[in-house]
Amino acid sequence: MKRARSSSATSSISSSSAGSTTQPLTSKYRRTDLLPQPTDSHLTCQLPPTCSDSPNTFNSTSELQTHYNHCHLHGCQAKACNKVFPDARLLELHEIENHDPFSSEQQRAGQKIFECFLPRDVCGKRCSTPRGRRNHMIQIHHFSKQYFFSVTNHGVSPQHAYRQPENHDTNGMNCCYRSGIWSSVLDPERV
Known part of the structure; x- marks a missing residue:
């Protein structure tokens, strides 16, 4: 059974706390507060x-x-490859054409594995050779003849990967895919 408080003890506590100013409570320190912040x-x-x-x-x-x-x-994760690509589509094509054993077998069987660089929902064309894809890209999508079409084999250097796609016309008119990156530069022969 608990002991009852005496009235004198209660009055002395309340009278001493009433006369003093209350100090704000400080929050506890966390360990992370003591570590140097990066x-x-x-x-x-x-x-x-x-x-x-x-x-x-x-x-x-x-x-x-x-x-x-x-x-x-958009870097290739294949062992000893480590090539960098400007976008996910070119990385995907690189992996299909260079690291996929099933695609290698399809190519040996004469099937078309070299896809157009544009997204599949824009152009689903497949070619049997890289040269056929290059011709398709130049004739149908008006890519520049100076475009680095072997980007799917070699990737791009990191300084070129920094450039961003600009004003790409998804209908395929007036677009150029230069140095592995989208660009709004027109083919000089068409201007």
Whole structure:
């Protein structure tokens, strides 16, 4: 059974607390508050294939994100390949044409495995040779003859991967896919 409080003890506590000013309670410290916080100037990328030998340092998380999207997001993961592509479509074609054993067998059997560079919903054309695809891209989609059509074999250097698609006409008119990237540059022969 609990002991009842005496009235004198209660009155002394309430009288002492009534006369003093109340101090605000401080929050507890978390362990993470005591650790040094990373600053934006310490953001370093060491991902393969472009940054594993010579890491890149960035001033902000947005710079690091942009770098990642252009140099690592569309990189081939096949062993010893590590090529970088400007978009997911060209990476997909690279994997089909260079690393897919089923596609190799289809090609040996004479089937068409070389797809148009444009998305399948825009153009689903398949060719039996890279030269046939090149001719299709030039004649139908008006790609420049100077376009680097073997981008699916070699990828692009990271500095070219930074360029963004601009004003691509999905109907295939007035478009050029130069150096592995979308561009609004017209074929000089058509101007």
